[in-house]
Structures are given as structure tokens and as C-alpha cells.
Amino acid sequence: MKNSIAESVANFLKDFKPFSFLSFEDLKSISKFVKVIHLDKNQKLFQINDELHNSFYVVNSGVIHLTVFSDAEETLLNKCYAGDVFGLRPFFAKNNYQMTARANEEAILFAIPIEKVKPFVGQNAEVLNFLLESFANNSNNPADKDRNKLLSDSVQLSEFQNDFSFIQSLTYNKKPLLVEHDQTIREVAVLMTDNLLDSVFVKEQNKLVGIVTDSDFRLKVATGKQAIQSHIDKIMTFPVITVTENISLAEAQLAMLSHKVHHLCVTIDGTPHTDVKGVITQNDLIQAQANSPGVLIKETKKALSASDLKAVYHSLSGIIQQAVTKSIPLQHLYNVSGEVTLAIIRRAIEISILELGSPPVPFAFLSIGSQGRKEQLLLTDHDNILVYQDVDIQQVRDVKDYFNQLSKKTTEVLEKVGYKHCEFGHYANNQKWCKSLTEWVKQYENWINTPGEFTNEHCSIFFDYEFVFGDQNLETAITETIFKTKSKVLFLDYLGNDALKKPAPLSFFKKFNEEESGPNVGKFNVKEKAINQLVDIARLLSIQHGLKGINNTYSRYKELAIKDTNNAEIYLEAADTFLLLSRYRTLEGLKNDNSGEFIDIEKLSKVDKEKLKESLHILKDLEEIVKDTFQLTQFS
Template identity: 50%
Template sequence: MNNSLASTISDFLKMHSPFSNLSVDELETISLSISVLSLDKNETLFKIGDELHNKFYVVASGLMHISLIADAEETLIDKPSVGEVFGLRPFFAKNNYATTAKAIQDSIIYAIPVAVFKPIIAKNTVVLDFLLQNFASSSSDTSENLGGNQSTDGGKSYETPNEIQFFQALEYNKNPLLVSGDETIQNVAQKMTDSLLGCALVHHQNIPLGIVTDVDLRKKVATGRFYITALTNKIMSAPVITVPENTSLAEAQLLMLQNNITHLCVTVDGTDKTAIVGVISQQDLIFAQASNPGVLIKEIKRAPNSAELHNIRLKFEEFIQNSIQKKIPLSHIHTIAGEVNNALIKRAIDLVILDLGSPPVRFSWFSIGSQGRKEQLLFTDQNSFLVYEDVAFDKNQIVKDYFLRLANKVVEILEKVGYSANSNKYTASNPEYCKSFSEWSEQFSGWILKPGDKSNEISTLFFDYEIAYGSIEIEEQLNDVVFDRLENAKKFLAYLGAETLKRPAPLTFFKQFNIEEEGIHKELFDIKNRAILHLVDAARVLILSHKVKGINNTFLRFKQLAMIEPKYAEIYLNAAEAFVVLAKIRTKEGLKNNSNGQYILLEELSKSDREKLKNALAPMRELEEIIKNKFQLTYFM
């Protein structure tokens, strides 16, 4: 690769995590090793069952869809866009791909050799942490993605902790299989099979001597190098790598990467001179990172009714609270919450279809608003719309009646789960928002070409859509319509910009918080309308002006804008951080008061949170100036 191209790639990578944590020399080494791939729309990079590549990937341009087969249904679990990594399985698992990666747009992909990157993450725990979280959060069902059953090497399922355990000591098998080096390979292999374990520790008086894994059996015995009648000490790996009992996930993963192994022996003091107390497997690491959301999603899929779904959603509130207390990045919590919310919606729809019978045509259920942006952590309003395939005119009413019955029942179930149907009725149960594809195409075209016909809620809700259930093809076709119309939509973008500037000010002329002066929320601060939605609206209109698909989340929109418009990068990055601060304060207050967190009694905030809240309002004035200049808002003023 020529140095000019490598330099361009290096400049791109250093703007994105985890590459922003690397040195100049490390970035240069990586950039020189990268292969540049060009994928056409709908072209597959890898699919379920393919052998693992010796590379992982970064989206340089375009958009990918990562999907898996769950319960005989193809499920979208991730949508990597520009700057995001995917295909990390070669780092953390040994079996074949459990997902399919397909380009949804013409895309340019950077392929990074795993062998080049491994030495870097072996000495950089920040990068390792990022990759682990990314892999776990994009693996919707961890046990299926690892290609095994729900048990780890200890034969137990991690279904109890209500927290992300990445920053804690690991759970591991405390009853490992112990064998003697004088036993035959056949005898040890039989014990491993009977115990459903992937390894056996070779010991003498409970002191570790070595380890035999299923990999050893495949490579050394199945290939004919050793007979099954040979002694186990002939094929064991020695010395075994040992760790103490309080080893963290990051420490364990680092040792596995450094030594290219899949198991660690836990001893009393972490050396091979003291007694064995357990074994940590590679699967334990992945379960520790993402088991809890994965278990909740499994429970959701099995839930027989709305009452059980409500109980699961309450469990997830505990997860959110614990995650915030442990300072888990809010962007990570939002990602997981989005998957759990989607799983609840999917199960509600599945339950209704079981009752009503199969749909007459294909359809898609879209979440909009905070659910569509994957920013919903609390029990707030549900917002949605439904699109079904076009049918002959004489059949349209019959088909629509079916989907309206379905939507009404789904909305009822979700209300029982805890998501109230909003007072404005922006839900698929409203006939106005349950329509055929052609009708929706006309609707979005009208909103874009004739702005101002509807209130600001339209732009707030319907242009932050995310498919929650149904046909991905319908979503792609809808994207094509919307972004085609945006090519000549200066008036529409100016309208959105003007509406953004109409939001009520968060501070008074004297820089004091603008609290409610009357009504049931008197003397409370409306953090949603006076703060958060300023940032949400600004990010939306700015990202739409650049025709960027696939990025709905406000935090990620500002991050993307910082790359697209470098001269405003500092403002956009400050806005991204401000959004995180505001969302965290709202979530903490909502959990504390069992509310949606919209209205806050400022006197109850800590001095630190009050200061953070005021500082988070600072980027809003600069965003207003950008919007005024960019969209020439005198047209509407």
C-alpha cells in the first residue's frame, strides 16, 4: 500500500474509537496492513456458518447490517455505520461466524488483520475494553453466537447477576475437572464428554501441572499424532497459565490474548504453586460482559403474556440503575436498552399474531421518537407506525383492518408493560399511522415537500424511525424514498431548523434555570423540553442535511457531524457530551422518583449535578448560530 493511502486511512482511523487511543506508530503499522474492500449494495461480506476470517472490519463509508437467525427468524442486531468496527468474532471465539454481514448501501470497508492488531490490544486495556463491549453488545444472544448451549464450562447458566460484570471479578467454574497425567487420553476425553466440559486440569495433589482442552484432542489426537491409549501428560499444555480468584474480565482476556489460549487456571494466590480453585473459559468472559441483557431477551422471547413482560421490564430497570452506578458508558447502556425494548415490541407482536393468525402481507413496525433513536431508558411514551405491502385497491381495507386490530392489541400489551400510549396518539393503532407503503411514501413526500402542514411533533417523531419488527426490505425502500426527497429539500430543512429554535429556553436572561411557573409542575425544571430536545432536534436537522442514513442516536449524530464538518467539530463534540450528561441526570431522577424523569426539582440535585446540568446547556447557543447560518432562517422568521 502506498504511503499516501496509508496516511489517509490513518487520519480516518484516529477519529474513531478504539483507534483514537493508539499511538502514531501503531496507527501507521495498522494502516499499512489494511486491505480496502468495495462492497456493492446487498453484497455479503460473511454469512452464518462461514469460517472465520483472519481480519476484522471498519466501515469507511456506507452502512452494514449484521443479522442472525433466532427462532427461525432473521433478526437485525446491529447496523455498523461510518467509523464503527464489526466482525470481531476472530478475537473472542474460535468457531464459525454466527451472524451475517451485508452491505445495505454501496460501502467501502477497511479490513484489518487480526494478527497485526492482537499485539496492540495485548498491551492496551482501553482498546481491549472497547472491543469486548462492542462484541458483547452486538451479539444479541451470546450463547447462540458462541455456538454452544447456555452453559459455560462449569455447566451453569449465568442468569442471576443484574449488572454488567465487565468491571467486576469474574464468575467461573469452581468445580473444574481434575485428572492425573498418568490417565489415558481416552479416559480423560470420556470424562470431559460426560461432564460437558471443554477442558480438564492435570494436577498432582491439587497443584496444577497442565491443561488439556478439546482443541488439544482435535489437533493432537484426531490428527493421529497420538493414540488414544497414550498418557494425558503427552498432550497437555504446560505450564498452565494461572490467575488469582479476583481476576477481572479485562485481565483474563488480556492473558488469553497474550498467550493465545482459551482457558485460565484459578489458584489460591494466582501462581502454579498453590491449590486449584477453578477454571475460567473464554465463554465465561463473553457471558460476564453481556449475559444479563441476553438472559432478559431470552425470557422476553418465552414470555406468555403482558404481565410477564412487565416483570422483565422491571428487572431491566434494575440493570439500568446498577449500570449507571457502576459508571458504565451511557452510550453502551442505550445500545443494550434499545435491544431490550425491541425484544419487548417483537414479543408483543408475536403474541398478537398467535392470536389473530398470520398477517395477510409482509409488514414492518417502526419505533419513532426516543425508541427510534435508542435513547429510551425509562417507562416513557410509546410511539410507532406500521407499513404494510401494497395490495389491490379492493383488498386494501381488509388488509388495513387486520393490521389495525394487530396494532391496537400490541399497543394495549405495551401499555400493560409500562409504555403509555402517548396523548397525541402517534402510534400504529391510529389509522393515520397504519398504512400501505405507497401511502407512507406519499406521506413522507408531503412532509418534506410541503413543510409546515403538521406540528413540530411530526419532525420530532417520524424522522427518527427504526425498524423494530418485520421486513427489512420495507425499511430499505422507505429509506430510498425519504433520502431521495431530501435531495431537494432546502425548505423542509429550514423548517426543521426554525422549529428547533422555537424550543423554550433553558435559562433566563440572568442565567438562572427557567422553571415552570404554574400548573402541577410548578417550580420544576423541564429537562426534556428545555434541554434534551434542543440537542435532539439540532442533531436531527443537521444530520439530515448531510443525507446520512442509519444514524438515529443523538450522541452518535453529533460524533458523525464532528467528522463531516471539522470547523465545528469542537461544538459538536461538546454537544455530544452534553447530551450524555442531560440523559444521565434525567434517568437518575426518573429511577429515583419512579417517573419518566422529565420534571426535576433542582433543589434535590447534588451541587455537582446542578453544575453539570448548567454546563451541559452551554453548547446550545452555538448550535443555534450554526443552524441560523446554515439554513438561512430569515425565510421563516
């Protein structure tokens, strides 16, 4: 490509992220290798299951539609306009494309060679973080109209087995061997042998100047090119590739690929100018991959005991604790945690069945409450119910006895794994919540038709559920009961009034309503005074709009934005607010090893205080929607 064209491409790219993070000179050097692609209307660039290209793409002009197949129909996933970047899968995954890219009108694209970009990605944290965070965030909502962002090719959550490495932290040797540049090769070889290490960092006047690995000994000493009496700096490799202490698996992989090295030096700030804190090897990457969520799910399927599942549970906890501190979309973490948790519960049931024998009739085991919404990251308990198929009266006792035993054994396994039992008894081991389909249908109809004092409490637990194991038709029957029951007016009024009566998060003077007494005096209860109301209103409006099978609060608001376009902006803001508040709670919980409900406002930065306070204003807008929808007042 001629320099004039390269400069023209660079001039275009510089206005869009992540290219805006690079210098213009760097952009020009990349642009020399960019290819210009012309697509006619309806022409495909790639389609589902095509092999990955060696480039990703930027739209110069025109519109590109990204589509997937859902329920045997082609579904529009997103639209890409000028400046949008798509086709990132080759950066982070090896499996084929998971979507189709087609020109909706005549379009011109820039094909950016991945190999030419990787060196700049490895050297520029802003570019790398932008790519990683964007790849983590599935842009799968047609109503999502944010422009100037990268579009993920990761369409289905089930693919996190391949794509979770962007948030996985690494375990590595934090006591690397350091030697002086004038030590002999023989001395260093003895030190490496004694310490069972395959690398050593070389310093001169307390400055990091190089690295020596087993490979250097083979190529430069064993071949006779250097004598063992020579100084170690004669065979060292330099400069040393340095990274920060909190580097993720994907970041480390990219750094090694970009620089064609097998060792990374960990320093305090990621530069050679601060103290060496460790060394990362390719073996560390392999070990980290063995602890990916996809591998954890495979491990649950092979587990034979509670102790096997407990090891998976601890690995998951470690992954989540490391990941939540990164700027990764919390919804992705919720989904990943939820999927692994479901796999653990599923295997706990299977282990119990192996001990008891085959169930006498079909049944369904459902997770309920926050676990059913896949919104648990901290201090997880287990809330669940069991539904079994109706039987003749002669069989009732034996069948009920079997499922009571199954529930009890499953609960025992889960508690040995680390999932605490619900203090309110909302689990299948409680005979109240282990019963036949007919009994469950009557229970739900009773809650809906004759709401009373505990309506909202039951609704917040039993109306959010996720199928875990068994016959899904039984779960479907319960869902149909909830949405087919005609006399829901009084039920929804009860729920609406309860949502309006939640404690206000802010005072009249716009100050946080902090606890006035008790062990958490002076702290802000983010769950009781903000998150609960977001959850309850999302559930209420989802039932009102007939949103079946959508149990997650974030997803409910996203779907409501499509259903109720008049209030779309409010719902989208509510979805973001839910994730923001949940992140504050999660970080607080990790810091204090508790549920994270009570936030010490005084310990937040000024920016975080304002961000938190500003986010709470959406609750008033949601309350107005509830009042208008159900003709309620706060005095109803």
C-alpha cells in the same frame, strides 16, 4: 527478563493509564514477565477469529491499526500510538478476536500477561474500573482521536450478550452466618446445616478473621485431620477476600479468578475492617448470568404470553437501574435497552400473528420517536407505526381490517408487558398510523412539501424510526421518500426556525431558567430546555447531510463530525453533552420514579451544577450552525 529491562518497561508504563494507578514496585513485578514484540510494517499481531492470546498489548513505538470488515470491506476502526492499550478481549470474553491488529509501520509492543495483571486488578478498584469502563465503551469512530485510553475489542453491539457483565449487579445472601473463632466445629456444622448454608465467616473480638466452607469440612474434618470438638478457627481459610456492596458480576468474577476462591465477603467499604453485609458464591454468579441481556433476548423468543414478556421487561428494568448509577457510557445502555425492547416488541407481534393467522401481505412494524432512536430508559411508552404492501382495491377492506386487528392485539400485549400507550395516539393501533405504503409515502411527502403548524411535532416522532419486524424493504421505501424529496427547503427552514425558538436553558445572567409556576416550580426542565434542542438539531442536520439509517442523536452528531469537518469539534462536544444531560435526567428519574425531566438544581453538588451549566453552552454553537446553514435568524 533482566531486572534492568523490567525497570525500563516499568518506567515506560507508569506514565499511562491504567498502569499509572499502580505503584512502581507493582509495575516492576509485572514487567518481569512482559515480552517485547517487534512487528514489521504490515505484519499482523492477530486477526478476526484468531484464538485469544494470554496477553494484552501496549504500544511502545510505531502505530498499530485496528480494523474490522464492514460491507465486505476492511474498515479502519482505530489507530494505536505509544501508550495505547489494545487486545483486551481475553480479560472479559471467551470468544475469538473480533478485529485485526496490524502494524502500519515498524512497531515495538509490550505483551502484558493477563494472569500476572489479574491479582493487581482485583486489588485495585481504579484499575478495574478503568478496564471495565473502557471495555464497555466501543471506540469505533475513526474520527475519535482521544489518546491515552484503552481501545475496546467489542466491535458490534450484538456482542453485549457476552460483554454486559461489567455493569450487571449481583443478588446475593445479605444475611451471612457469622460465628466466633472459639466455637466448636460441631456447633458451626449444625448452624450451617440448620440455615442451609455452605459457608460461614469467623470473627475474633469483632474482627473478621476467616471463612469456613463445605470444602474445609470435607478436606480437614472428614479426613480426620481435625476433631469435631476443635475450635472452628482450626479449619478456617484466611485472609478473607472482601469486596464492596455494589460489585458487578464481572468484578466478582475477576476477584474470584484472581484469588482462586469460590466465596467473597461483602463489607461496607470492601475491606475486612467494616461490617459484613453479605456473601457472594459461585452460584450467585451463575444466577446473574441467567439474567444477562443475551439471555433475556433468548427468553423473549421462547415467550408464549404477555406475562412471559413482562418477566423479561422487569429483568431489563432491574439491569438498567443498577447499571445506570455506574460510570458506564450511557450510549451503551441505550443500545442494550433498545435491543432488548425491540426483541420484546418483535415477540409481541409474533404472538399476535399466532392468534390471528398469517398476514395477507408483507408489512413492516416500526418503532418511532425516542424508542426509534433507542433513547429510552425510563417510564417507557410505545410509539409505533405499521406499513403494509399496496393491494388491489378489492382487497383493501380485508387487508386493512387484518392489520388493524394485528396492531390492536400487539398494542394490548405491549401494554400488559408494561409499555404504556402514547398519550398522543402515536401507535399503530390508531388507524391514522396503520396504512399502506402508498398512503405513507403521500403522508411523508405532504409533511415535507407543505410544512405547517405541527411540522416539528410530527418530525420529532415520525422521522426517527427503527425497523422492528416484517419486510424491511417497506421501511427502505419510506427512507428513500424522505431523502429523495427535492423540495425540502421550506421544510428544513421550518425545522430550523423551530430549533432556534426553543426556550433558552440559561438566563441573560447565566442562571438556570427554572420553572416559575406549577408543581415543578423552581426546577430545571432538562428535556424541554436542553435535550429536545440537541435531538432536533441532530435530526435536522442529518436530513440536510443525507445521513440515512442513523437515528440515534449521539450517533448522528458523531457522523456529522465526519461529514462536516469544519464543525467537527462542536458536533463531538454536542454528542458528549447529549449523553451527559441524558444521564442527569435518568438519575433524576430513577431517584423519583418519574420521567426525570425536572431536575432540582439545588440538590446537585457544586461540581455537577457547574458541569451542567458549562455543557449547555454548546447549544449556542449549534444554533449558529443552523443559522449559517439555512440562512436563518431567530426572527425568521
